[in-house]
Amino acid sequence: MPIKHQLDVALGERSYPIYIGRDLLGQTQLIRQHIHGSSALVVSNTTVAPLYLARIQQSLASCEIRHDELILEDGEQYKTLAATESIIDLLLRKRHDRRSTIIALGGGVVGDVAGFAASIYQRGVNFIQVPTTLLSQVDSSVGGKTGVNHPLGKNMIGAFYQPQCVIADIGSFDTLPARELAAGLAEVIKYGLIYDADFFGWLEQHIDGLLAGDSELLAQAVLISCQIKARVVEQDERESGLRAILNLGHTFGHAIEAVMGYGNWLHGEAVAAGMMMAIDLSIRHGWIDEQLRARSSALLQRAALPTAPPVEMTPQQFLEAMAIDKKNVGGRIKLVLLRELGSACITDEYDHDKLLQTLAA
Amino acid sequence: MPIKHQLDVALGERSYPIYIGRDLLGQTQLIRQHIHGSSALVVSNTTVAPLYLARIQQSLASCEIRHDELILEDGEQYKTLAATESIIDLLLRKRHDRRSTIIALGGGVVGDVAGFAASIYQRGVNFIQVPTTLLSQVDSSVGGKTGVNHPLGKNMIGAFYQPQCVIADIGSFDTLPARELAAGLAEVIKYGLIYDADFFGWLEQHIDGLLAGDSELLAQAVLISCQIKARVVEQDERESGLRAILNLGHTFGHAIEAVMGYGNWLHGEAVAAGMMMAIDLSIRHGWIDEQLRARSSALLQRAALPTAPPVEMTPQQFLEAMAIDKKNVGGRIKLVLLRELGSACITDEYDHDKLLQTLAA
Known part of the structure; x- marks a missing residue:
């Protein structure tokens, strides 16, 4: 090849x-x-x-x-x-x-x-x-x-x-250690969630082959992921809007990395847990249903990725770490949430109480 | 105003x-x-x-x-x-x-x-x-x-x-201390030398008023200088070619600043001496005549600016300091030289012996 x-x-x-x-x-x-x-x-x-x-x-x-x-x-x-x-x-x-x-x-x-x-x-x-x-x-x-x-x-x-x-x-x-390959798959799965329902389905079908190191499948996954990211970045190179959807799970994930100490949780692992938190908050707003939670959780688990934040992290620790995210403007924490499978939005128009529920869950 | x-x-x-x-x-x-x-x-x-x-x-x-x-x-x-x-x-x-x-x-x-x-x-x-x-x-x-x-x-x-x-x-x-106003005028004079013979003439006419702090004249000098620089930068924002002419006297000048210790010679003072060195080298190539040297030297002197490098600096010190200039490519020192009053070029096609003569002069 x-x-x-x-x-x-x-x-x-x-x-x-x-x-x-x-x-x-x-x-x-x-x-x-x-x-x-x-x-x-x-x-x-x-x-x-x-x-x-x-x-x-x-x-x-x-x-x-x-x-x-x-x-x-x-x-x-x-x-x-x-x-x-x-x-x-x-x-x-x-x-x-x-x-x-x-x-x-x-x-x-x-x-x-x-x-x-x-x-x-x-x-x-x-x-x-x-x-x-x-x-x-x-x-x-x-x-x-x-x-x-x-x-x-x-x-x-x-x-x-x-x-x-x-x-x-x-x-x-x-x-590449298996744990790092899996962490990379968290970002690959993210592209399906935010932009491409078909790709998400393809990943459900091929996750085992990907984890086993099948070159054809991996090359395909890298290609589609880069294509999706390119399509988003071409529309918004300097992240004035749309590009922020690439950060699904990242605001929560960065908080996990910061509080747990960089390197203890791999970036992809923190993002995996963060995506599940974003999905939880999206469900609390009624934007997506439980089925997507189940599918996402199952897919991440098959890749041996975490689907919840570390139990020892408190909501207060999350809020403090999330307060200095670059996406924030004027003190409001902006979050990427899902509208449906394959469609995400960046918003600060979420219910703060529901965010607290997600952090406490 | x-x-x-x-x-x-x-x-x-x-x-x-x-x-x-x-x-x-x-x-x-x-x-x-x-x-x-x-x-x-x-x-x-x-x-x-x-x-x-x-x-x-x-x-x-x-x-x-x-x-x-x-x-x-x-x-x-x-x-x-x-x-x-x-x-x-x-x-x-x-x-x-x-x-x-x-x-x-x-x-x-x-x-x-x-x-x-x-x-x-x-x-x-x-x-x-x-x-x-x-x-x-x-x-x-x-x-x-x-x-x-x-x-x-x-x-x-x-x-x-x-x-x-x-x-x-x-x-x-x-x-602003008089010495700093004069150092600023060195760059103003540079714009006349590299791009606008008429502006050079205007400066010869108004140098005393500028030094005396006449607001109308200073505003005019700032405007014309910025216009010239804008015209150059608009054609070559990232300095892939033309923009380098703005560095007339700067390669020599930076060497003076570096060897004498930053801050001992003001940037404009080092550039003034550097411009006279670039003029000297341009004359040695037969590109401009002695008259322009005389006019430039007279104008800089009226502004109480140096017209020669510090006597204690050796050619070797110049060459070493000039060797790490950003404009250099592939080991050749690039220099900005004058073709005539109001026209400059960036080149590494100068006679190295003549450069040594300029440095030794």
Whole structure:
């Protein structure tokens, strides 16, 4: 399976292709055609670098691109401004000019930090994403959100910055822990819930094959997920409205991650529990019925994902953590809720008492 | 003199107006109409805040905008990532949401740091520039360059980020030290040299009145300078080509600033000496004649600006400092040189021996 799918994200002069397939990392030409200068910096982490860095280095060497490497510690707790600075320090020490390309090889954290560094180094250098986890292939691949966390909130520092291309190699799932594959499926299931009832049905049908690592199914799931996200982002690149629906379950989920400590709950796990909370609140408003709760819960459970928040978290902890979400305006907590399967909305017009009931449930 | 001039910088959806006149700071409506949320953060410095902060606070209070203040240390040495972080920390602690507006009240450093913070806080919040120095009114007002210095190079970290509006109050020059007014005139003279022979002639005619603080003349000089910069930036917002001509004298100038220690030579002073070096090198290539050197030197001297680099700087120091300029690509130092009065080009096709002669001269 060489390039299986190519999806073009249409954002005017910032448009770019996503390549999806197996063993794309070894295809020198694929990466070469998107490097415009003569040098590159590969940013990876301590988990991914031993597995895949050599292939990228080989590709770069074979087309005579001068390249350096920076290996970050693995984990959400290293998604910091300090990590961004370490990238910029290296770029300057090694005299990378503004035609240099930063290549992010790893999961969402590597992509977010390296992409943010690319956006601010010399006011912006080229950036290529090589996401190696399911989560990062279906999430960070599309939309250009880059950034780092602040002690007072997740993703509070960052930029919208589009890559030159995304190389999504399904083969990198071979080395992905089962728990991380499942966490990625939480985001895949999200796309069905918010945008595409048929895709949700397809996932119900194929969840076992996906969990078993079937490449064809995984490539298909990555493609559809990226297509849905692209369709949303193309309509609202800078999240002034519609784009926020991609955050189904995320306001609750971010609160779980923040209170439990980043990294203890995987992002996808927190989102899974958060989606069930959003579904609960949507049901309390009479917008969707119990059947959708049952189907969603069953699907998430088959993927071994949590369907409820940690029992020890109090409503007060939720409210405090949710109060500093970026979506909030004028002090009201905005939430993404479901209108029906395949249709979501962002709103602050929900019943606050019902929110308290959901948090207490 | 209320609003004397309004200039619209045409950058598509990122277009914005520049207001030029006396006593604009007290005009509540001017600032009010460009604030879209209900809160603002005014960033200023220890020199400017005692003079003008109260007026802005009064304006914000009178239209019921919740506002906080952050006062940075004054000086180029505080144009750092740490200063940017201090702004972001305050925004988070005071719970500013992404509809908040950052208002930069001060010179270029305040504008660059606050603008950069605005560009990365929650991936971008609104930004209003209130430049209080001549240099910042004619330079940072147009073009959206924001950023901070790195120990290894000036402006190495930053973003292109356009403000909602610029309020250029000529009245703030009343409290501007004569040396800083002169340093600002170096950039004004630059616009004549690179783009507008007539404006250069007008400056020769009116330099004494400008130095004496004539408001009508200063407003006119700010307007023409911003118009020229706008015309250049509108053609090349992200500096892929033409825009680089705005850097006449800056590659040499940045080297002077870096070697002498930021803040010892004012930016405009270093640029003045740098422009004379660029003129020297242009003459050595036979592109312009000695007469332009004489006119430029005379004009800069009337403004009490330096016309040569510090005697203690060696060619080697220049070459090393110039080697990490952002304009460089593939190891070649790019320079802005003059083809004739009112016309500049960016090139690496100059004679390296002649560059050494200029550096040694």
